[in-house]
Amino acid sequence: MTKSLENKINDAVQSVEPSPEFTETLWKEIRAASQIAHAPRRAPRWRWLPITAVIALLAVILLIVSPQQVWASLRGLFDFLPGIGLVQDDQTTLYLYEPVSLEQNGATLTIDQVVSDANQTVVSYRIDGLPNESHCSYNINHLLLPDGKKLLPTGGGLSNEGGIVQARIQFFALPEGVTQATLYTAVDPDDPELSACGAPKEWKVDFTLSTTKPADMELLPVVESTAESTAEAEDTAVKISIDKSVALDDGYILYGSFQLSNPYWQGAGIDFRTITVRDAAGREIPLEQEDVLSSPNGLTDDNVFAIKVAARDFTPPLRLHVQNLWIMAVYTEGIPVFSFDAGPDPHVGQNWEINKEVDVDGIQIYFRDVEVVEEPTDQGRDDSLEKGYAITVTQSSAQNFSGGYSCEGQGEGRPDYGTAGPSSELYPFILYYSGGLPYGSVTCSIFDAHFLLPGSWEIEWQPPLAEE
Amino acid sequence: MDQNILEDRISMRQMHEDAELVSASQRNPAAFEALYRKWLKPVYRYFYFRLGNVKDAEDLTAQVFLNAYQDLPRYRSRGAFSAWLFTIAHARLVDHYRRDGRKAAREVSIEQLEIPISAADLPAQAAQKGEIEQVFALLKGLTEKEQTLIRLRFMAELSYKEIGQVLHCKEDTARKSVSRLLERIKKQMENDHDEVS
Numbered sequence: 134m135t136k137s138l139e140n141k142i143n144d145a146v147q148s149v150e151p152s153p154e155f156t157e158t159l160w161k162e163i164r165a166a167s168q169i170a171h172a173p174r175r176a177p178r179w180r181w182l183p184i185t186a187v188i189a190l191l192a193v194i195l196l197i198v199s200p201q202q203v204w205a206s207l208r209g210l211f212d213f214l215p216g217i218g219l220v221q222d223d224q225t226t227l228y229l230y231e232p233v234s235l236e237q238n239g240a241t242l243t244i245d246q247v248v249s250d251a252n253q254t255v256v257s258y259r260i261d262g263l264p265n266e267s268h269c270s271y272n273i274n275h276l277l278l279p280d281g282k283k284l285l286p287t288g289g290g291l292s293n294e295g296g297i298v299q300a301r302i303q304f305f306a307l308p309e310g311v312t313q314a315t316l317y318t319a320v321d322p323d324d325p326e327l328s329a330c331g332a333p334k335e336w337k338v339d340f341t342l343s344t345t346k347p348a349d350m351e352l353l354p355v356v357e358s359t360a361e362s363t364a365e366a367e368d369t370a371v372k373i374s375i376d377k378s379v380a381l382d383d384g385y386i387l388y389g390s391f392q393l394s395n396p397y398w399q400g401a402g403i404d405f406r407t408i409t410v411r412d413a414a415g416r417e418i419p420l421e422q423e424d425v426l427s428s429p430n431g432l433t434d435d436n437v438f439a440i441k442v443a444a445r446d447f448t449p450p451l452r453l454h455v456q457n458l459w460i461m462a463v464y465t466e467g468i469p470v471f472s473f474d475a476g477p478d479p480h481v482g483q484n485w486e487i488n489k490e491v492d493v494d495g496i497q498i499y500f501r502d503v504e505v506v507e508e509p510t511d512q513g514r515d516d517s518l519e520k521g522y523a524i525t526v527t528q529s530s531a532q533n534f535s536g537g538y539s540c541e542g543q544g545e546g547r548p549d550y551g552t553a554g555p556s557s558e559l560y561p562f563i564l565y566y567s568g569g570l571p572y573g574s575v576t577c578s579i580f581d582a583h584f585l586l587p588g589s590w591e592i593e594w595q596p597p598l599a600e601e
Numbered sequence: 602m603d604q605n606i607l608e609d610r611i612s613m614r615q616m617h618e619d620a621e622l623v624s625a626s627q628r629n630p631a632a633f634e635a636l637y638r639k640w641l642k643p644v645y646r647y648f649y650f651r652l653g654n655v656k657d658a659e660d661l662t663a664q665v666f667l668n669a670y671q672d673l674p675r676y677r678s679r680g681a682f683s684a685w686l687f688t689i690a691h692a693r694l695v696d697h698y699r700r701d702g703r704k705a706a707r708e709v710s711i712e713q714l715e716i717p718i719s720a721a722d723l724p725a726q727a728a729q730k731g732e733i734e735q736v737f738a739l740l741k742g743l744t745e746k747e748q749t750l751i752r753l754r755f756m757a758e759l760s761y762k763e764i765g766q767v768l769h770c771k772e773d774t775a776r777k778s779v780s781r782l783l784e785r786i787k788k789q790m791e792n793d794h795d796e797v798s
Contacts, residue, residue: 138787142739142755145732151645151662152655159663160637163670270620292628293621299628406671506769523769563769 212352213379213386214248216257216301221250222352227312227342237333244316244340249307253287256316260298260336269293269320269330274302277315277337284314312342355379356597358387362455362590370394371401371458371586375594384443385596386423391436391458397494400461403438404585407456412447419443455590459583467539467578468493471500475542475575479505481520493579497530503540503577508565519549521565524577531584538562538579542571612760619682626673633670640683641666644690646756650736651694651748654715664693684766687757691749691767739786747782754779 211219220226229247240262247256254276263269271291276284284304291300300318307314319335346352355377362373372392379386391401410418423439442451470493473485484504491498506523522540529536539548546566622639625632644665649658668689716733740748746768753764764775 138783138790139755141732142736142751145729145736146646146650146755148729148732149646149649150642151659155659156641159641159659159666160634162663163633163637163666164631290624290628292624294625294632404671507771 211355211377213355213381214246214350214352215381216246217248217255219355219388220248220352221252223250224344226250227307227344228346228350229340229342230345230347233338233340235336235338237336240332242318242336242338244338247340247342249342252306254284254304254307254314255289255301256304257301258316258318258338259300260332261296263293263296263298263332269298269332269334271298271300271318271336272321273317273319274300275317276304276307277317278308278311279313307342313339314342315339353379353381355388358594358597360592360594362592370398371460371588371590373403373455373590373592375453375592378594378597380597381441382445384441384445386439386441387594388437388439389592390438393436393460395462395494397462397464398460399463400436401586402459402461403440403455404457404459405440408440409454410442411452411454413450413452414448416447418447418451450593450595453590453592453594455592456587458586458588458590460586462494462582462584464493464578464580464582467580469576469578470498470538471503472574472576473503475505475570475572477572479520479570479572481505481507493536493582496534496582496584497528498526498534498536498579499528501525501527504561505570506563519565519567520570521551521563522570522575522577523561523563525561529584531582532587533583533585535583536562536579537564537581538577539564540571540575540577542575543573544569544571546571612762615760616681616683616763623673623682630670633673636669636682637666640686643757643759644686647687647690647752648694650740650752650756652697653737656715657697661690661693661697665690668693681763681766683757683759683763687753687759687763687767690757743782750775750779750782 212222214220227247227249229244232243232245234241234243240260242258242260244256244258247254249255256276260271270293274286274291278284284307286302286304288303289301291298291302316338317335320330356379358375358378360375370393373389374392375387375389377388379388393399393401405420405422408420410420412418419442421441421443423441470491471487471489473487475483475485482505484502486502487500488502489500491500502525504523504525506521508519508521524538526534526536537551546569549565549567551562551564619636619639622632622636626636641662645658645662648661649655652658652661665686669686672689716730740751743751749768750764753759753767754761759767761776761779762772764770764779765772768775770778
């Protein structure tokens, strides 16, 4: 009988569908957004698949680079290499002269390009011949050096579509004098899908670099720029500048940076849904988002951006208009937002009403309650299921506000991992703790926030005259 | 038990497929279309069977996919993509009621329902209308959380594992909650039928 009830519900549900007109119109809207951006926010680590070592490293260290030092911190002048990005081409820069391959069980890993300059080493590789159903995620990538040390990744990512893996991984720069290394890539042994990976689970490919450039390699010149934004008075908290450009066959890549006056604001990103570019004739020019460069210590700088003007046939100058910026704020020491008495032994389901509005750096945040929850499956450091505090925020004065909170109290519990994505009244921010949940008098603090800053910034950019 | 194992396997395969689609989309935005086409109907139905009208369902569905597209770089593959998607969906629903100045009403009156009829002939249309009205009648009188369970299971077509991730409960808890809820609804229907006869 229950099955009959289920069938009734299913039959009714299946009879309801969005109209074809709505389906196609919405997809066009989404694609229209992608004409100007792949996605907003910053750095390769958001655009690419997560790399475990990068996330761990970035969770610990935050790079604060003054606006004037954004490009100055990168030694030397740059060229642009398609498929790799900005490259510092000087007498010490090393290249992979020709691709190297390794075949295992019918699959082949080919390292197509390697460039190692003073700032980074970038390896571009692909794996062909994997079974279509291989379900292999090669999320472990590092370079093995001749002295046995390991270079960890600092950015990049990979995709696996139809049995072909394509990867572009950034690493720290090779130590001076090192011209040989081994690319090591493997499936994460903790991957729950490991047993479904029907392809070789690890690869080791040696390669040798030299200062000889591949015969068909074309480096494109990068030109300095001095274009800066003008803005309405209330937008002076952020200044946007275009610092460099590269002329391509089908457009230009513009590299820019943000100058943030608020000391808590660590990074910014252009909301590419709201950026438009017009030429002097008023014609709108298509844009695409580009990857940004990591800084010399391998950490992604949160104050730089890159966009591609996908056209060459326009009437200069170009006028960029930016309406929204994503802001990432970090409160390094934590700003306490509320306290409660969790008692000696907080248990799952226990709830405390907070009902408090707090001002954090000019942003009003309303906290409704906090509740003890338990992780659905064991993903933490403990062998047992970890408990966490679920904090419900119902309102904020900042748009698209998302905050990260951590609570302290008695006991040895330390933050382990939390939820990602937007939180709302019914879906709170949750942080699980290893070593036990903090108890007794508990104080929760905000450590980071992410929100949309509306504004109006205009930047006029003139393409360089000498392009060849 | 066998059915649960089979469902678990299908669910894991679906979650893995979603993870690959997400990674493809993060690299190439055009690849988001596969995720969009896969999840459009479940998201739309999830909203329709809460709001009872096409326009609001379309508006919120559009917001979810535009949000998901925009926030995809923030997505970290801990848990199912579907759980993240329906977390966004529910946030949009809460925002909708807040903006609308009304409390999150549990009940949509049958008279106010806008029923999108797609059947070809009149008898089929009448049957379709009746079935949809029946589902709304079933949902009527359930608590918000009970309605959410039904909508996540039947309209969003989520597995118990995915429902657990959305509602922050164990998979087994989600399974038992839905099962008990359906038993209760069935008993209520039988009682109502007995009273009428």
